[in-house]
Amino acid sequence: MRHPFALLPGALLSVLLIGLSFNNLDGPVLLASAVTVYSQQPIATTTASGATASYTGAAAYDPTVLNPPPIPDPLPSMSFGIQLQSSSDAVSGLSIKQNGGFMGFSIEFSVINQVLGKNSSYLQIPFLNLMSNIRQRAGHVRIRVGGNTQETATLVDSLADGKILEKDEDNLTNPTDTPPLVFTPDVLYMLNNISALVNTKWYLGVPFNDTTNLRLSIVQVGEAVLGDNLLGLQVGNEPDLYVKHNHRSGTYSPYDYFGEFGVLVQALAAAPDLYPVRNNLIAPSIATGDWTPEMVWDTGFIPSYTDSLGALAVEHYPDDNCFAIYGIGSPRDPQTEFPNYLNHTSGQSIVQPYLNSTAIAQAAGKSFIMLETNTASCGGFPGISDSFGAALWALDYGLQMAYSNFSGAMLHVGGQNVYYNPFTPPPTNQSTFHQWTIGPVYYSALVIAEVFGSSNESQIVDLFPNDARIYTPAYAIYENGSPARVALFNYITDSSGNSDYTASISINGGTVPSSVKVKYLSAPSVSSKNDNITWAGQTFGATFASDGRLKGDLDLQTVTCDTTANTCPIKVPAPGFALVFLSDDALSAADSVSTMTATFSTTSVTKTANTVTIDASVLATSNGHSGKDRKLGSTSKGSSSDAPGSAAMSAFAAVAAMTFGAIVLVGRWWM
Incomplete structure (x- = not known):
């Protein structure tokens, strides 16, 4: 039996833009007899710095940033070779599919x-x-x-x-x-x-x-x-x-x-x-x-x-x-x-x-x-x-x-x-x-x-490269019996570039292609938070910033190989991860995901009152507008007005004056 709540229909709720207006006033302006001022700071002639506050919010958004470990001393080799076998039959320790x-x-x-x-x-x-x-x-x-x-x-x-x-x-x-x-x-x-x-x-x-x-x-x-x-x-x-x-x-x-x-x-x-x-x-x-x-x-x-x-x-x-x-x-x-x-x-x-x-x-x-x-x-x-x-x-x-x-x-x-x-x-x-x-x-x-x-059909093997150094591990992935991809890690954090390494990939019993494609998982430091992480140049952004879709332009890098020397030099930043695609077939699916991935629009909202949406780029370049002929009003649900601009502005001025007076009085009382 089909459940009554089967797949949701395509049409979802739309965001309602709530206009601002004052009540239509035919007679004298009536104002509230009390004004509440929230979070008002006292007026003072000097300021003092308090102790740094500790984060007390939810753990999922904790801004704590740790220090990355020091650069290893001595450094592992920053240039080493990785030799792959042309057939998985010659690979020892290959995983299950x-x-x-x-x-x-x-x-x-x-x-x-x-x-x-x-x-x-x-x-x-x-x-x-x-x-x-x-x-x-x-x-x-x-x-x-x-x-x-x-x-x-x-x-x-x-x-x-x-x-x-x-x-x-x-x-x-x-x-x-x-x-x-x-x-x-x-x-x-x-x-x-x-x-x-x-x-x-x-x-x-x-x-x-x-x-x-x-x-x-x-x-x-x-x-x-x-x-x-x-x-x-x-x-x-x-x-x-x-x-x-x-x-x-x-x-x-x-x-x-x-x-x-x-x-x-x-x-x-x-x-x-x-x-x-x-x-x-x-x-x-x-x-x-x-x-x-x-x-x-x-x-x-x-x-x-x-x-x-x-x-x-x-x-x-x-x-x-x-x-x-x-x-x-x-x-x-x-x-x-x-x-x-x-x-x-x-x-x-x-x-x-x-x-x-x-x-x-x-x-x-x-x-x-x-x-x-x-x-x-x-x-x-x-x-x-x-x-x-x-x-x-x-x-x-x-x-x-x-x-x-x-x-x-x-x-x-x-x-x-x-x-x-x-x-x-x-x-x-x-x-x-x-x-x-x-x-x-x-x-x-x-x-x-x-x-x-x-x-x-993919099978993976740990390559233990660079004399099995623990900061520069690598894996090879074989698909249908042939080398398809190589995964390279660099755990070191070093902004100078001195700890970026180059792995020279070669193929025993075969020849490297004329070029390979590479995607990088990158950040400035192992301590970096989500706002600084990118995969192939794309990111999900910072805290509270994602709708689940990657943002930015895809950065798929091409590395030229030396077919005479049978080597492909792959640079891996410190820190970073590189995924090397050794063939067009190995790349085809990954290369198309930026344009083929099915995504879903975020037009559904849980609150439809006081949810004005303004494009950030428009707001940033706006000079504002005159309020002379504009209607202003309450932001409370159920309150509305089509008052003329002059009456609205008179009411707004009266409220502003009263609020300012209250602020001054509170400030004097606190001083």
Whole structure:
């Protein structure tokens, strides 16, 4: 049955321009008997500087800028060679085949009505644009809806106030104050409408806080509504932390999880008409906190449930900022932690504990997914998670996971109170005059989509160039057996140019083309914020400045190669990332996205009173106009006038005089 809130119509609300006018006055001008003066500063003859204020706003917009690490001493070589093999058959350690949707997003269930849309008919346009950017490059987008809030989420037929989601703020759980949720089926119709527009695929979470009274409605409705757009159902979110989060008794072990997972499998099998899909469960999704994956595998988990498992998964953050936010754990100093994210060993060390599990997954014929990750748990770090350094880190970390045979990774998205969001909508009370904020790690997902493309045939290898120096890593991407792209990193910050390096790419058993195309991910420093980040010359802009579309002219650089010497010299700035396209086929999809990406107009507004819009360029060059023959009036909704200009100006002058008098009186009283 088609849901009544199917795809929204093309016509959306228009912005209403509210004119200013005074009431028509036939008699004497009547003025208010009281004037309120807000935020008036006292009049004084001297001024003094106060202490620098600390930022107290939402974490997502924190302006903290850290110092970049010092230039390494000694410097790694600034000129080195990279030799590729002409055929993937000669490459040792090549990954499994990957796709451009490798890096997706994990959106906390409790914020989907802010990020995705208000309901199935009102979708967030900037979000659609952001997903369209990925879809055009990768062919599809993968999103996980879940997190801690999935564990207590309950599907209900409807909510009294017409909302699709509500939080129970009076019964918070976990050390991170997680609210229980109730949601309606319209959430799932909203997801499917997004899929229809931008080819998005979904992972959903089954509530697992009470396995004696399983709530499986999300399975039934999710499968019925989403169909092939449902990739899988996560069973349990970080079960190895259940004891610490007070969700299970202190004796809870991997064997207990094994048994509870079996209870759910049996419940689904008992009602095949309600739950027809048999092989789409995702587990164990541990955080590698108190358990290792091997502790779960040792229970016989995979062979026991292989027919029910769609994929194996873990969740992991390399660090945490929980002490600063919740007073738990150990204190962390962001400035001290910053260098840990700015070299190749960071991604390697995160991935290393899972290398055995990716091999086990392949042997079992299962995908292995990093279902939730980001810079640090409990919201990330100010100055790290929202810096250009984080963009380089997430990009390198993502490629390292792909090289290590993960099949996907989801960057987590929280609310306004976290630093690491790939994208953040403005607070609701600012949505009429502020746009979205695009975090640095969204650029990482965008670039990875171009690294792998949409062929589903890309394989990646870590090249360990420059004597495996940790500040200058590189990867090669092979497509259909041939070298297609090269990814080059420079983690060093050095404005002098002395740390810019040149990598000379050659092909063993083949010849380099006469020229190659290069795209750069750039910023002045690893400490730079979003307003200074560009991908191939384009940007999403500063805080509160994006509608989800790249701005600026595409900068696709051409580098001439020496076919006689069989080398292509590629310069990589400090800091920066370069993606080298070795053939026209490797470039074709990426080269056309600036003109082919489907985008959505932002003509929908949530407030239609007092929303005057003036083009900034017009305002900047305007000399103003005389008020002699103009009508002025109230900005309050419902007040209007068509008074003659002279009467209006008389009233305006009277109000101005009275206001000025009040200011002077207040100023004298404060002096």
